[in-house]
Amino acid sequence: MxxxxxxxxxxxxxxxxxxxxxxxxxxxxxxxxxxxxxIPTQQFAYMRRIGPYGEENYVLMATFKEWIQNNGLFNEDTVIYAVARDNPEMVAPGKCRYDVGISVVSTFPNSKDINIGSLFxxxxxxxxxxxxxxxxxxxxxxxxxxxxxxxxxxxxxxxxxxxxxxxxxxxxxxxxxxxxxx
Structure with a gap:
């Protein structure tokens, strides 16, 4: 095309x-x-923030990058996905969800700092x-x-x-x- x-x-x-x-x-x-x-459906280790889209999304990304570096998951092959879940014209800004994550294997261990699941x-x-x-x-x-x-x-x-x-x-x-x- x-x-x-x-x-x-x-x-x-x-x-x-x-x-x-x-x-x-x-x-x-x-x-x-x-x-x-x-793009295949995958399992992700991810962090979510809820609130108006903007500068706080950059903070979440920085926090997530620090977490993956500290857990040995950040290297030359790392691919991070970010997903703005909600349309701020249809959802109250305070309820908008923004996820940041990386694909992980199904046996990835649970952590109190991270969610495990499908991002998309x-x-x-x-x-x-x-x-x-x-x-x-x-x-x-x-x-x-x-x-x-x-x-x-x-x-x-x-x-x-x-x-x-x-x-x-x-x-x-x-x-x-x-x-x-x-």
Whole structure:
């Protein structure tokens, strides 16, 4: 599938107002870098925070990274998933759930600091590699729905969009957003 972008003046003006993106070329490159991948259902060791999305999510991520480092689970092959469970337009901000976790084997020992379970159901996802910056993440959230509509691509709104942080990509300044397709 070719992902061709048309010059959408509404999207471009919204992005330019916030100085997130300056040229059509930047917008095209942002959405040209994707793959389709089947992600299996997995068991995770994860931490959850409940409350408004924002800076506290960064604190949770830092706490989780410290926990996996202290437990010998952080290495070159580490892939961290983050899942914003709730739409803050439909759920009170104080009840929004944000999970951060890594895949573990089924025999992973229980710990009082960590939850064990499934973070998401597997399936087909459209994977966007984006810059691991506030601007890169904001650019994704501000544009992907409009671009999907424009290209007549339907995502599965019953499943959450996943943030994926592969250590090898993070070292190069990138992360991934995984949009469920089925």
């Amino acid at each position: 070719l992902f061709i972008l048309y010059r959408d003046t509404v999207i471009l003006s919204k992005l330019r107002e916030n100085d997130v993106i300056k040229t059509n070329y930047e917008l095209e490159n942002f959405f040209m870098n994707y793959t389709i991948e089947t 159901s597997g399936g087909k996802y459209m994977i966007f590699q984006i810059e691991h910056t506030i601007e890169g993440v904001n650019q994704f959230w501000m544009t992907f729905e409009d671009i999907f509509k424009q290209q007549n691509i339907t995502n599965n709104v019953e499943k959450p969009i996943l943030e994926r942080y592969d250590k090898k990509l993070l070292d190069k300044g990138y992360c991934e957003m995984c949009v469920p397709l089925d």
